Amino acid sequence: MLLRRAKEGGWLGAAAPAAVILVLALLPFMPVVGENRYLLSLLIGAFVFAVFAMSFDVLLGYTGIVSFGHALFFGTGTYTAILLAKYAGAGFWTALTAAPLVAALLALAVGSLSLRVKGVYFAMVSMAFAEFFRVVAEKASPITGGSDGLAVQVAPDWAYGPRNRVELYFLTLALAVVTYLVLRRVLASPFGRTLVAIRENEQRAAAVGYNVFAFKLGALVLAGVVASLAGVMYAATENFVVPSVLGVDTTIQVLLMSIIGGVGTLGGPALGAGIIRLAGTLLSSYTERWRLALGVLYALLVLFLPGGLAGLARAFGRRRAARRSAAGEGGVVAGGTARAS
Amino acid sequence: SGGGSRSAGEGGGGGGRAAEPIKIGVVTSVTGPLAGYADQEIKGLKLGIQYATGGTNEVLGRPIEIIIEDDTGSPDVGKQKAVKLLEQDKVHILQGSASTPVALQIASLAEQYEVLYMVDPAAGDQLTTTDFNKYIFRTAGINSQDALAGGKAAIEKPGDRVVHLAPDNAFGTSAQDAWNPVFEEAGGVVVRNINVPLDAKDFATYLQQVRDLDPDVLMVTWSGGNALKLFQQIGEMGLFDQMRVTTSIGDRASLQGLGDAAVGLRGVVRYFYTLPKTPVNDWLVAEHQKLYGEPPDLFTAGGMAAGIAIVEGIKKAGSTDAGKLIEALEGMSFEGPKGTYTFRKEDHQALQPMYYVEIVKDGEHDYPVPRLINELSPEETAPPVRVN
Amino acid sequence: MGLITWLALQGLTVGLLWFLIASGLSLIFGLMNVLNFAHGALYMLGTYGALTIYMATGNFVLALAGGTLVGAVLGALIELLAIRPLYGRQLFQVLMTMGLILVFDEAVEAIWGPYPLPFAVPAALQGTFTVFDRPFPVYRLFIIGVGLTVWLLVHLFLTRSRLGIIVRAGVEDREMVQALGIDIRKVFTGVFALGGALAALGGAVAGPFEGAHTTLAAENLLPAFIVVVVGGLGSFTGSLLAAILVGLTQAFVGYYAPQFALAVNIALMAVVLVLRPQGLLGRQGG
């Protein structure tokens, strides 16, 4: 459909994520890094958005649904957490259980209305819903604080405040890793493979007997639930919410992350989240013309990394494999069967 | 520190000693819709420091270094940047922002990190009322000061009917909450609040409602790029002739944009470079003209006041320690561009003069400018203390 | 009755303004399936470009023409440098044009500064009519006129000229069009130039109405998309109808129920798409 997809598997399949997770887990123990709570807080933001980006990948990369309104579920998570904390005194873990429920119901409602339309139309309708809720959040300012936002502690005490940055780091890292592992598993399940079939060819999927609409709705619920978890994590890192978390700009961020990371790979978008969060923040500290730099960066990434970062990794893997087979089997003449491998 | 950081002491002929610099971290909206305000603020801040240090940009024998970060107008970015300033650059004092929601976030960080936060130009009341904490000091004039200055003056006779047009967002409703009681207290009647989406393409139909209501006073609260369009359409609809239009007057760009339509408009203004007759202002106007080829603007004065307050506070405290600074600044008065500013002890809001003006053509400027009707003393515009 | 007519006229003005803003997007999006997020920036550059020329020459017609030219050139450049390598990869185009937004925004601020600039209504178009005792500025009439003219010309181009058909064919199957002997790359560049020109013309015409400010790009992008989608992809006339629908709705809601004005665009889009998924005049099965 819309873009070239990087393929799962290769060394990126298991070894690379494991290595990345290991490095991240050890990072706070490294002398210079562990002291730098700013870097930690950037990484915390990256973990939050990694979860959000992975949820988006369920829709975009695996089911082939382009949504411009995915922030709806992220924002739902954040608002659920903040409002629960503010008005019910509920803590992080309560929010982490409540938000997915709210998001799932919302996804069911929104999805049954909007998933009947396809392609760009769905993108726009989904955006309309998200923007609608953004307006609601803005207009309900007595409850939500409107565009001034609402601040309240969501993070558990042990992970709250600058002194507990490392704790928050591990909390968000753990949640991101768990999300990654769970989603990987789910996407390799019969359900997940069915989503891929729908992405590939909706008509064909229906013709072999899949209820395409129901599976798309399922994908939306799954993506919504995971996005809401990211939203709760966001609430716990910021302890604050503004209506723009629901807005199209938030979705666009996650869209960029996914594309730059490489859609349909789960790990790619998570990586993209890290890159975009870090690049945006760091660039804007290092040059006043950071928007120019960021714009050029996007352009270069797009032009030179057609499969996203994951695609790059895959190309490396392939080249190595090619070298190996060339060395091992000598001159295999490319023919009908040789091409099969 | 990277390219975004600039030493205020560039021209300050340092003594070559490696004294540890005093770092001021500025988080403000360098890009985004509030970029113009941030620009004024930053220029003012630098000039204020220069002025207060007698051109050395040093205090307590230490150079002052300013590090600027862009909050892009969004609170979470602002917060991130503030963390960067606190954690990585280890700034001693925070300053900014052009956005109240951003400032609210930074204020809570300031409290967590126990660092002084000199707020300017964010104007939302919350920072020195409901969301106050002791690390906040504010040189900026705030919305309720505007209201106290402008609201009373707008009502000319008891029973004057007022329509208050404002953006349909928190900024708009909070302005309505601040101004409307003042109108009522002065004997006016607020007949309607009209809230218009901030990005409205056209104001004509909203203004038609105003025409239909035919009030004595149209109060306009607006900020943003389309303010020009709003006032232009107020003119096209003939409302300037039909009623008194009043507003909190904006920066030079908005006056230029209003053009002749604005002539006759009355309202309150926080600062316009021709208004204050003080030596500090004279210096500011001259220096600004020299450096940037134009006179200072609406929020330049606030930025300068923030710079002066920081330097004077450090001098008085003899340290950058937040506790000592707070002690020094509470109740402190200093001379700024608008005259005497005093940090009220209870809420750390700087009381300051405000100006009630009429927009006129003066032959000197190629755009209409405010002419002073009356200068309101700091006491007259002192908002009630609302710290809980 | 008078009030209703007057409101309808206001709505029509705003509708045609929306149409002008969205027309270039409609063309590029509808014809070539490229989601050009830099469209808002082109629109904004049209305003600033026209303003600069107007201030330099005092000639409004020249300003409109010059602003439009700026858009055409930039449109062509965008296609050549940014879009061409990315055909068939719609989301990458999105990403690319988003990068361009940042670049253009920055450029505008660097060249014209962060402050709003006034854009005077040219003398010949100043003044107001009175419609049922209510004022109606001449310039609004001008907007209506330009909007309708643009619609007519582009509509004829799309439906009558072979070029319009070639573009549609090329979007469906570039290779085949090439194999029929047509240099589709040139055609696509041309479409982008036209789209850019329309965007900038919209910006230039809107200038005296809106003034020039740096948030023009951002605040008009989303509504432009809404207009195009509500109208139905690939239907230029649909965009016109949608724009007028949006304008009228805004006018009437703005007068009778301003508290709902904030959500009205979006609600309108949601309603139209749920009832008519392909948009007002979109082809079936979109």
Place this chain on the structure above:
Amino acid sequence: MALLELDGVQTYIGEYHILQGVTLAVPPGAITVLLGRNGAGKTTTLRTVMGLTPARAGRVVFRGEEITRLAPHQVARRGIGYVPEDRGIFRDLTVAENLRVAVRGGDLPWPLRGRAPEGYARGGPADPPRGSGLEARLDWVLRLFPDLARAWRRTAGTLSGGQQQMLAIGRVLLSENALLLIDEPSKGLAPVVVEQLGEALRQIAAQTTVLLVEQNFGLAAAVGDHAVVLDDGRTVYQGSMAEILGDAALRRRYLGVA
């Protein structure tokens, strides 16, 4: 001299080495049939000639000019028409619009851009074109495939499979070409139409050289003058159709035909 010559052409699709040395010559004024089993590289050969999947090595020469690296539209403008395997019709365009796009450097006459042409009944005899102008060609195409006239204003995507095939062939016949590359034209056509197609191909060949890929061996045998057989991306046979028809061993070896 041959009209079109391929010399040691090697083509890759992505990393796959598809054509590994295709050499062939297409003599003018005749029909050359490209034969070979599924996956032999017939389609790729035509695409390589058109410049759609350019050759990485070897030469493609048309009328003595090397066209190996020309862009597809440049190839087409030199007088090569192409009917792709998947038909390549524009599904969202009407039949009339499909034809309009195909008129090289021109357009259909005014009235026909909107209104359907009249007087084309189903299944008329397809005499050769009466004249060489566009109108004569159009007339011929519509007599050949009257379905097209009847479906004039319908979007091509709603045509039946066979009708789409007719459109794809009819389209290239509108312009004057020196060479037509036709990839499996009989696919999906009703037998009676295949028969007509065979006749049409002979008519076409009277003025235009044809390089034909055809799996319907009956049709290929009936219309072909020369034959080229590909196997696994290589030319394995080149000669006259008669020779193949007369040599059962050859047929069995390369075509699996007894």
Place this chain on the structure above:
Amino acid sequence: MGPEILLETQEVSISFGGLAANRGISMQVPARTLRTVIGPNGAGKTTLFNLISGIYKPSSGRILFKGQDITGLPPHLIARRGIGRSFQLTNLFPELTVLENVRLAAQARGRHSWHFWRRAEGLAEYREAAEAALETVGMQDRTRVLARELAHGEKRKLEIAMLLAMDPELLLLDEPTAGMSREEVPGIIAVIERIRAQGKRTILMVEHKMDIVLEISDAITVLAEGTVIAEGSPQEIVADERVQAAYLGASHGYALAGSWQAAGEEGTDGAAGA
């Protein structure tokens, strides 16, 4: 009592705009037989398939499958009841491997598709069904190739494998041999014959290659302009003059088998005359 009727259409009609693509088509397909639908291009054959498989809804008429009314059911429910179809234009999951294409088809008929936690590849029953189906069509060596990289003929075979993996009672094959080489056609026919020999399935097929049609059909239905113009055994149909005029023509479009010799001679003549 006649034979068991698996599929029955009763007076089904549909039109697009003014065009009546199917007009009151009534047809009975007995279980475990092979019925071919032939007819000129645009006669409405594919449309009829689209109606049966639920892609279109008839404007009037009913469709019965195993005696139950399936008119207007959505495609996936019809598929799950046991009707699998191939498309006239090959219709696959292009970016997935051959095996995964077939495995997904097998999975669709089972009860595991809403399982979130099992590994899809660990479910042996579907993989085995897929492998068996691939073996039936002779593609067991190509399992790891991406579907989009297959040559045309292989794609057609893959599609049939997908149908088999669905384990349907009724297969709708829309021109299964279109675009196949001479060499491949017997393979497909063999596949079809094999399916038939298993004695479990019913096949409804559209095909233009008359030699195949005549060779393997139990019965033939001829459509023209949306209506049934003839129905009967292969022998009856070839003999029917209307069918010859409307569809077959003189040489059966150089139909493959049987006509080889004739075509060869013609070709020789042609070549000689050129």
